[in-house]
Amino acid sequence: MKLLLVEDDEMVGESLQKGLKAEGYSVDWAMKAEDASFALETNSYDIMLLDLGLPDYSGLVLLRVVRQKHNQIPTIILTAKDSIQDRVEGLDAGSDDYLVKPFSLDELLARLRALLRRKRGSAEPLLEYNGLILNPKTFEATLHHQTFKLSTKEFAILMALVETPGAPLSKAQLEEKLYGWDDSNQSNTIEVFIHSLRKKLGQGWIKNIRGLGYFIPKDTPKGLH
CATH class of the missing domain: 3.40.50.2300 (Response regulator)
Incomplete structure (x- = not known):
């Protein structure tokens, strides 16, 4: 955020x-x-x-x-x-x-x-999408009764993708979510965070379209890996 x-x-x-x-x-x-x-x-x-x-x-x-x-x-x-x-x-x-x-x-x-x-538009402290539950207070994601501790950056990326299912977010848009004016970052950090999230949640949860960006499918991804 x-x-x-x-x-x-x-x-x-x-x-x-x-x-x-x-x-x-x-x-x-x-x-x-x-x-x-x-x-x-x-x-x-x-x-x-x-x-x-x-x-x-x-x-x-x-x-x-x-x-x-x-x-x-x-x-x-x-x-x-x-x-x-x-x-x-x-x-x-x-x-x-x-x-x-x-x-x-x-x-x-x-x-x-x-x-x-x-x-x-939710009174609940948790954000849920297709069985994936995000807890903004603890930076945890729960999927199929398995809970994953996420870094703050991983959580911010996942939250941004969950809030716009099916709509690709470019690398620049995701970087804007993560970094302020005075933050230094390397050009490959988004890819590193996406790779880590895929390892935890499964490859089906985060897709990418070359030239457009990353997105979470509107259909429920199958399985953890």
């Missing part, structure tokens, strides 16, 4: 980016509203984490402009402003959730998982 963090406090931003990356999220970090606006226009994100007190203009203004452009990116406001009026203004501006600083990383992670479930 790829997040856009909009936070002007360097200490807070570095801490959040480090903590979220350790949990498997790819995080782009913008310190100004203008930078965040440009990022939203040129990249695809699953969730935006938005501070309100930005140096160029308010996070609320940014959020209103984003919604006026019909960008419905799920958004969690992260702010020290904790009055009822502040919360009402944030939610009315188009925020999906509101978290008051200081907060624990565990609480933020729980809210992220909840927001992702709502985005998928």
